[in-house]
Amino acid sequence: MNRAAERPRLTPGLMALLTATCFTTAGTVHFQTPMLPEFAREFGASPAAVGWVATCSFGGFLAGTLALAPLGDRFDKRRLIIGQLACLIAAMLAMGAAPNLPLLVAAAFCVGVCASTSQHILPFIAELSAPGERGRALGTVMSGLFLGILFGRVGGGFASAFLGWRWTYALSAALMLALAPALVARLPSAPPQTRLPYAALQRSLLGLVRGRADLRRASAVQFLLGICYGGFWATLAPMLAAVYGMGPAIAGLFGIPGASGVLVARPAGRWMDRFGARPVVTTGICLVLAAYLAFGFGLVTLAALVLGAILQDCGLRSAMVANQALVTTADPDTRSRSNTIFAIHVWGGNATGAFVASTAWTTAGWLGVSASGIVAALVALGVYRLGRAPR
Secondary structure, three states: OOHHHHOOOOOHHHHHHHHHHHHHHHHHHOOHHHHHHHHHHHHOOOHHHHHHHHHHHHHHHHHHHHHHHHHHHOOOHHHHHHHHHHHHHHHHHHHHHOOOHHHHHHHHHHHHHHHHHHHHHHHHHHHHOOHHHHHHHHHHHHHHHHHHHHHHHHHHHHHHHHHOHHHHHHHHHHHHHHHHHHHHHHOOOOOOOOOOOHHHHHHHHHHHHHHOHHHHHHHHHHHHHHHHHHHHHHHHHHHHHHHHOOOHHHHHHOOOHHHOHHHHHHHHHHHHHHHOHHHHHHHHHHHHHHHHHHHOOOOOOHHHHHHHHHHHHHHHHHHHHHHHHHHHHHOHHHHHHHHHHHHHHHHHHHHHHHHHHHHHHHHHHHHHHHHHHHHHHHHHHHHHHHOOOOO
């Protein structure tokens, strides 16, 4: 019996369950951002000290992606997803019960590591989907992922304001605990694709980068688009304060138009299934480029910033869905490792963009930030269009 015949079927119920899991786990590394002032007040710490909570959350996610995501090729993804979810629940409860700031920071790092569960789910979805439906399936699940990030940013602030920050973590843990029985009962097994030892598994990441031009191109494009995305969100609040005299609450509201990509993720996946990755990714890059052209008029009107936030998120998410489908489909035996390389580039681009745009803001103001995004988008378009069309 061939592998395709043995593959479990991705039913609508199973896809809904995995989408809900992505939603609940994605928000866990974003709860901290709006609650930093509450941490400072309770523990009597400086803004710089409590900033380590958010830093370690994101750093933990990056570490978990690099260290744990490749294991999806070596072990049953079902066990990895359930095991990491159990650890994530424990880490969230530890954050909610932390008696001092050092323990809160340590728990935040553990939350980030365990929240990389989504990096097992995406290759799992690609493995379970029929070849002509992978884009749509990945777009659906990634919609849950994007919504989870938005919920973490917005919901964390509201829950903290009305219930207290500790209850935010308790409620999040309870939500994941409610999903656990369904995951145990419904998730099918996914046989390992390799028997490589862990050290060899990690070394093989470099071999994949060297040997697969499609993976290099998709990762490079998403890294460059990540520079645009991370740069905008890192400099939006200081720009609004300096130009319009607006506080962080208004900057937070930009997360609503900036979440428009949720609406296009599934259609982008369907478009990718019909026409391939190239037109979807090209359109996505052009939307990000248009967004930064609009941002250039942000000094004149707030409407330009709102329009740019919508265009950027739609473009970024469209390209990400198509590239994700391409990366996790090209080589079935290395889905998890390919996804690891791709995810590292996404997060690395966000971090690089925050640094580049913050430097541009300091030296050249908002027009410098806009120029840095335009350059990154143009380079992404050149990298993608000059390469061979992916299959």
